[in-house]
Amino acid sequence: MAVKPSPKKTPMRELEIEERIKSFSEVALGYTEDEALVEAMRCLQCPSKPCVKGCPVGIDIPGFISKIKEKKFDEAAKILKKYNNLPAICGRVCPQENQCEAFCTVGKIPGSEPVAIGRLERFVADWEAENLVLTQESGPKKGKKVAVIGSGPAGLTAAADLAKLGYDVIVFETLHKPGGVLVYGIPEFRLPKVIVEREVKYVESLSVKILLNTPVGKSVTVEEILKEFDAVFIGVGAGTPKFLNISGTNLNGVYSANEFLTRINLMKAYLFPEYDTPVRKGQNVIVVGGGNVALDAARSALRLGAKQVTVVYRRTEQEMPARREEYIHAVEEGIKFRWLTQPLRYIGDEKGNLVGVECISMELGEPDESGRRRPIPIEDSRFVIEADMVIEAIGTEANRFLLSEFKDLKLNKYGYIVVDEETCATSLRKVFAGGDIVTGAATVIEAMGAGKRAAYWIDKFLQKEYDPW
Amino acid sequence: MLNQIVKKSKLAPGVYEFYVENPIIAAKAQPGQFVVVIPSEKGERVPLTIADAFDGNIRMVVKVVGKSTADLALKREGETLYGVVGPLGKPSEIKYYGNVLLVGGGVGIAAILPIAKALKALGNKVYAVLGGRSKDQVILKDELEQYVDEILVTTDDGSFGIKGVVTDGMDLILRKQRIDIAWAIGPTIMMKFCSLKAREYGLKIVVSLNPIMVDGTGMCGACRVTINGQIKFACVDGPEFDGTQVDWDELLKRLQQYQEQEKLAFEKFKQKVGDLSWL
Numbered sequence: 001m002a003v004k005p006s007p008k009k010t011p012m013r014e015l016e017i018e019e020r021i022k023s024f025s026e027v028a029l030g031y032t033e034d035e036a037l038v039e040a041m042r043c044l045q046c047p048s049k050p051c052v053k054g055c056p057v058g059i060d061i062p063g064f065i066s067k068i069k070e071k072k073f074d075e076a077a078k079i080l081k082k083y084n085n086l087p088a089i090c091g092r093v094c095p096q097e098n099q100c101e102a103f104c105t106v107g108k109i110p111g112s113e114p115v116a117i118g119r120l121e122r123f124v125a126d127w128e129a130e131n132l133v134l135t136q137e138s139g140p141k142k143g144k145k146v147a148v149i150g151s152g153p154a155g156l157t158a159a160a161d162l163a164k165l166g167y168d169v170i171v172f173e174t175l176h177k178p179g180g181v182l183v184y185g186i187p188e189f190r191l192p193k194v195i196v197e198r199e200v201k202y203v204e205s206l207s208v209k210i211l212l213n214t215p216v217g218k219s220v221t222v223e224e225i226l227k228e229f230d231a232v233f234i235g236v237g238a239g240t241p242k243f244l245n246i247s248g249t250n251l252n253g254v255y256s257a258n259e260f261l262t263r264i265n266l267m268k269a270y271l272f273p274e275y276d277t278p279v280r281k282g283q284n285v286i287v288v289g290g291g292n293v294a295l296d297a298a299r300s301a302l303r304l305g306a307k308q309v310t311v312v313y314r315r316t317e318q319e320m321p322a323r324r325e326e327y328i329h330a331v332e333e334g335i336k337f338r339w340l341t342q343p344l345r346y347i348g349d350e351k352g353n354l355v356g357v358e359c360i361s362m363e364l365g366e367p368d369e370s371g372r373r374r375p376i377p378i379e380d381s382r383f384v385i386e387a388d389m390v391i392e393a394i395g396t397e398a399n400r401f402l403l404s405e406f407k408d409l410k411l412n413k414y415g416y417i418v419v420d421e422e423t424c425a426t427s428l429r430k431v432f433a434g435g436d437i438v439t440g441a442a443t444v445i446e447a448m449g450a451g452k453r454a455a456y457w458i459d460k461f462l463q464k465e466y467d468p469w
Numbered sequence: 470m471l472n473q474i475v476k477k478s479k480l481a482p483g484v485y486e487f488y489v490e491n492p493i494i495a496a497k498a499q500p501g502q503f504v505v506v507i508p509s510e511k512g513e514r515v516p517l518t519i520a521d522a523f524d525g526n527i528r529m530v531v532k533v534v535g536k537s538t539a540d541l542a543l544k545r546e547g548e549t550l551y552g553v554v555g556p557l558g559k560p561s562e563i564k565y566y567g568n569v570l571l572v573g574g575g576v577g578i579a580a581i582l583p584i585a586k587a588l589k590a591l592g593n594k595v596y597a598v599l600g601g602r603s604k605d606q607v608i609l610k611d612e613l614e615q616y617v618d619e620i621l622v623t624t625d626d627g628s629f630g631i632k633g634v635v636t637d638g639m640d641l642i643l644r645k646q647r648i649d650i651a652w653a654i655g656p657t658i659m660m661k662f663c664s665l666k667a668r669e670y671g672l673k674i675v676v677s678l679n680p681i682m683v684d685g686t687g688m689c690g691a692c693r694v695t696i697n698g699q700i701k702f703a704c705v706d707g708p709e710f711d712g713t714q715v716d717w718d719e720l721l722k723r724l725q726q727y728q729e730q731e732k733l734a735f736e737k738f739k740q741k742v743g744d745l746s747w748l
Contacts, residue, residue, distance in 0.1 A: 250700065
């Protein structure tokens with residue numbers, strides 16, 4: 001019996017709001033088999049496959065969805081894994097609405113939402129983790145070694161693809177856990193760390209060796225890496241937090257989002273004192289910024305027990321770069337938003353503790369180089385918000401920790417690595433790079449796309465089919 | 470085995486010395502650098518100065534001030550640390566200066582040891598002032614004597630050397646001796662006053678800052694300090710800075726940030742493991 005597909009996406013079950021704000025448990029609960037089947041039926045299997053063009057790693061989306069329709073979840077998983085080494089992560093944190101789903105034919109039908117490709121990807125990846133162990137066949141050993149610096153999404157993807165091609169891959173990670181931004185940045189309630197561990201285990205099952213606590217440039221020199229490996233991939237992320245650099249930045253209670261989230265996610269400060277790393281529990285928390293990191297920080301502060309969390313953003317709701325879905329979650333949970341607001345200075349008491357933030361109201365002027373209307377301060381509109389904690393989530397810049405040791409590597413004016421966009425080749429022979437250290441802060445899937453392209457071209461280089469140097 | 474404690478000894482009440490096996494770090498460590506130690510799986514990332522490195526081992530000196538350092542001090546020989554990362558930070562600028570004055574207070578004395586050794590090897594004349602609350606807190610004096618031409622000791626209670634603080638010792642040396650550069654490493658408040666003293670004499674002084682850190686690789690900004698009006702990250706831009714340019718009062722306040730939580734964690738730990746006053 002044919003049921004007419006709904007014009008709307010099959011909703012995904014979520015944790016109750018009251019429960020959400022008390023814990024770091026995952027908010028989105030995933031599809032059941034039945035829900036996944038209903039959603040898969042909405043896919044038209046159109047031959048032009050516009051959705052694939054929207055995917056930075058080019059997943060055969062209609063292919064894996066058709067296997068869901070047939071209830072052949074194992075085959076769906078195999079298709080996913082062929083293109084994407086970390087599908088359970090992508091299914092959760094990719095901005096699908098701007099990528100695959102933005103191109104979906106169903107979404108072009110008036111009144112209709114696109115197929116929930118991300119939710120289906122997550123369903124298949126989670127089903128696979130529970131139901132089967134995928135053995136990946138590696139190609140014949142090629143007898144060549146590749147160093148991957150950084151174990152974030154770019155590095156893990158490059159490492160997995162290179163291992164599948166038969167290379168000996170060693171990943172160098174500075175922190176004590178693998179995953180990069182997936183473990184220190186994205187909170188448990190959006191991406192449970194067991195999922196990351198599971199995906200990392202899969203990469204290790206391909207014979208990729210991950211060396212933790214190993215800062216390249218310090219415990220292993222760049223010269224040693226260049227000497228010992230046939231090719232190198234740099235995927236160290238953007239790294240260093242930016243600060244507004246306004247008066248009072250070093251008051252107690254002023255955090256970079258990187259520090260706040262690293263304490264919570266990597267060091268598990270939300271479980272203090274069971275875990276040793278503390279974090280401040282603010283009562284009135286201000287988060288500065290409008291991206292996903294700002295929302296992650298705001299929702300984390302709320303879960304630590306804040307009375308009020310306010311996001312201040314210098315533009316408006318329309319310009320904020322955060323994912324719509326996460327913005328809705330934040331609003332549901334009680335996060336307040338003050339649009340067109342910019343902090344001017346932080347006010348402290350005699351002990352050096354933050355007590356307030358002086359802000360100024362903004363209005364939108366002509367579009368700037370980003371195409372968004374430029375915020376301009378309104379004269380005489382200063383006001384003070386009471387706050388005992390501020391988290392600045394205004395972006396990151398290139399961390400010079402590794403790059404300062406990589407002499408002769410060509411950087412752009414912002415300090416990011418200059419590469420050939422298609423092949424990820426840098427100015428240095430046999431060195432490739434991808435992810436945020438090339439593009440500046442971007443998305444997990446874009447970093448994975450770069451890792452994938454780099455692996456492809458590193459293989460070509462090592463097969464002597466490509467050499468731009 | 471990597472990160473195994475091969476030797477541990479008590480240098481003073483609450484002060485322990487560790488030799489930890491880590492040939493990778495030992496081969497690269499230079500004076501002035503530090504490691505981040507994660508004692509146990511649920512532990513903090515604790516920055517510690519590398520006091521020495523040879524034969525595949527690194528040497529560190531730890532003073533018990535809270536839960537993480539007590540956790541470390543309770544580790545036995547043969548046990549393995551959960552993680553050790555390094556060598557981090559910029560090395561000390563070691564070269565021939567002429568006459569150098571090194572001031573060490575408490576466990577800071579361990580941090581000046583590798584600097585003294587390296588400076589002496591380049592032919593510098595090395596003077597040192599070592600300070601502690603009392604005699605038993607003045608650690609490693611015998612060892613330092615190998616690299617130092619003249620040592621002055623000060624103790625708060627006068628139980629050893631001159632009764633007074635390290636800046637009194639600095640005065641005694643600076644009045645009679647031309648010094649080309651100084652290092653001061655110890656408690657933050659001591660380094661502040663050493664820097665004020667150096668300024669009085671127009672002397673260049675290097676200090677090694679110990680702000681609260683998390684990753685130690687420039688990623689979080691927890692360790693930011695104000696140097697000459699500019700924000701710097703002690704983990705990657707330091708830990709050594711010109712002492713006369715440091716905003717000391719800000720640093721002292723920032724060090725208090727987690728005082729309450731630290732106290733709570735330490736109390737809970739003591740409830741679990743029992744009295745620790747013997748450490």
